[in-house]
Amino acid sequence: MSSNQIAVFFIVSVILYITGALTSLASFSSSKWSNRLANTFALLASSLLTFLMICKLIYSRDVAININFNTNIPFLAIKFNIDNLSAFFIMIISIVAIIVSLFSYTYMSHYFSKKNIAVFGCLYNLFIVSMVLLVSSSNLLLFLVFWELMSLVSFFLVIFEHEKEDVQKAGRIYIIMTYIGTACITAAFVLIAAYTGSFNFTSINLQSIPQGAANIIFILLLIGFGTKAGIIPVHIWLPYAHPVAPSNISALMSGVMIKMAVYGLIRFIFNILPAGDLWWGVIVLCTGIASALIGITYSIASTTNIKRLLAYSSIENMGIILAGLGIMLIARASGNYFLLSLSLTATLLHTLNHAVFKSLLFMGAGAVQYSAHTKNMEKLGGLIKKMPIASVFIFIGCLSISAVPPFNGFISEYMIFKMIISSISHFAPSQSFLLVLVLMVAAAALALTGALVAFCFVKFFGISFLGMPRSKEAESAVEPGKPMLVALASAAMLCLLLGIFPNYAIRLIDSVGSQLINLKLLATDWSQLPSRYYPADNSILSISSGLIAILLVVLGGLLLLVVMALRKRTSIERYNTWDCGFTKINSKMQYSATGFSKSLRIIFRGFFKPARDLEITEGTAPYHIKAGRYTTSTVKFFEKYLYQPVVSNIIHFSRKIRFTVQTGSIHAYLMYFFGIMVLMLLYYSFTA
């Protein structure tokens, strides 16, 4: 397929999204139809885009696709340029969008006749198309426009159920944090434009930029995009916004939108800024590792809301991706191109894998909420019997995210560790002690993170799906509708396929690497590398997850034969769980989500500051307890010690100056006008 055809079909798919948005609005009278139209158009457009981008990455990897429109707005050139990096991210967006659109067919039905589905369908399509156009725009201002569009539309989608108190709070925090991020990005863009005199990526040449300015741009971009990515300590919006949004939106936000920050970081820090000092990479690595570890401990210890748990786990995964980006920057600064391409592959592969399994898990949480009407794990339980098919797919998502071979999380986590091992063995002989120490800490922290992820998802699946139902709602849960199951199944299938055949995904990433790193050898022919480095191929020192899967299946088959033989001689009796000779045990006696994670809260008590409170209402006689209320709480460390002081200081300051600046007297205000005018005149007379 030639680049012209791809360009044409790209425009077609964008038009399809917009048609979806408009037809959904137009059919406002029927919720059912606007939902159908919105999802059908999104599905069509996304399928087309997925196909196009895979074609682009395989068959026309050496050409970029340009789409230009002329405008007479100064600086804002409407220029789209799809190179391999953009194509890869568009592919991620559209794959997730296909699955989520399928899911939305039935998922949205429980909002029918309660909410305005037409507006939702319109925003849903706009959200996807703004992300697609964001990654393909090649002008700084255009990028900002779509960035804002994406943020605003996602804000409206987050506050879809705006009549609820917690949704409003989440929306406020989200919009404030988003604007802090956008402010930093805008400042960075202004600096870039000031040094290069151009707003177009392709004509930007930043090689002559002074190091100081480059450092400032780097820090601004890291904070700006880090806010969207949910990097600690600017993560606070994420655990609020993701749980309250409708689950299909959480799946899109967590699967795709936060990946836009990864795109921004790779595009601007890696592709546009010149290779900086080593400390750039070290900073990115350290924040990534900190996010990963803190994110996952929060996920286990501080919440019983299934969607909040997943949101914290997204923080953890973005941390791992950022750690990969850190190694990329370190490798670039030290000129090790092998390590660079390995870390690029690991980072992008984990980005893709996380998009798939996290959207699967969020959709799973949506399915749970849809059929059990609660997000609280303490009210769930026993769902594996009520929704047997859906729970299998969600289980696959849990296995993938816990890096169980042969699912997809395994291969990318394996590559992340390979990357760290390679970098240690590269930097150790050159005596860069500090760097090796940082890498060592990173490795240990990532190992702990990996083990805690298993902890977290045993909690997620074990408490909500296994055991006995803890409430009436959980007891009356039913299997969700077919489109939802198909969506879950296709995401689960993708988890398995990407795990068993990672080489196909790596081949796509190779195209990205060949363009970004600009080193022919690495991109075109991995086999020319020393084989000991290459993690996943058929050389003697690399692993193959497909063959691991076959091995496990063969061993399982053999074991099955043994078990069949043993079965003939024994019988199986089903009986109640052992109740210690007590009365029949009930669901209240099971381990709860809070109890399950208590040990971790105690170990990290300095950080969580767990507190508990027992209120007892005594009856007629002392010790005759009528009612009791037991509450536990943990401290949100960053909100309390970082944000709270800043916010209260700002409020305090504005209260104070309110009566000195805003006196309420018209004379004072006229005085301000006059003063400003004098200042402006002075400024112009001096500059002119």
Added chain:
Amino acid sequence: MFMSILKFIFQMFFLLLIAPLFTGIIRKIKSKIQHKIGASVFQPYYDLIKLLKKDLVVSSTSSWIYNVAPYVYFITSLAAVMCLPVVYQFKGFSFYTDLLVIVYLLVAGRIFMALAGLDTGSTFGGMGSSRELLVSALVEPALFLIIITVGANPEIASTSVFSIYDYAVKNSSSTFSTINILLFAAMLMVMIAESSRIPVDDPSTHLELTMVHEAMTLEYSGRHLAFIEMGTYIKQLVFMTFMANILIPVGLNMENILAGLGIYLLKLIIITFLVGFIEINTVKFRLFSLPNYAVIALIIAVLGFLTRFVLR
């Protein structure tokens, strides 16, 4: 090709056969030191055979995960031990003989067992799962640092068992180097934690305050329990083999396979004695002093790491 597969399968059955022996030996050592006669070293085998013959009682609350978990645990442990170099190395299996793969295989088994603990709706099960996951998470950094110290050696730069093994065979003079001793000590601590032995867990108790692994498997009976026990024996063997053949690379690559097996067994028995002596001389730690235990293991591993990469 055919012969090598045959040898490999023979080795697998050999490992399956010897795995319960070491638990028997540990129990015997403990009894002897306490001036008891103790059960025969083959008692674990008798127990396994008895369990396989017994009928099963399955909790009516449980789902398919409960029934599948013992087998998954067994298979992943078996696959993990096959990753390691014992006596015979079969290059055809290089696609998964990687130290990191071992860790992930063990994680897989652990996830299934922990879920099975929650599946019955019993309080003990949940308690055991929570504790088991906590213990293994705490020692995970030390385990990874050991693997990285072995694998990130610039002359190896890989976690593939083949390159590590080849390097060990070529450099067997450096067997008792500081690095190997430190890593061995750290690995011993990791092994004790991962195979639920004193002072981390007490495998012979059924008191709710002290159980970790046993609480998780409390509901199991019959052949399910047999496969879980076997899985635990094999898991213990994974760590012992790691210590024996990667951290004490003596007598590897023997021409005579039987002699190789003899040396391997001898090393394992030495490690078993070490574990037995540690068990008899310590008491079980409180659950919340386990972070200290894990940090000590981590610090020893860090010292090994620093000796290799910084103090060169």
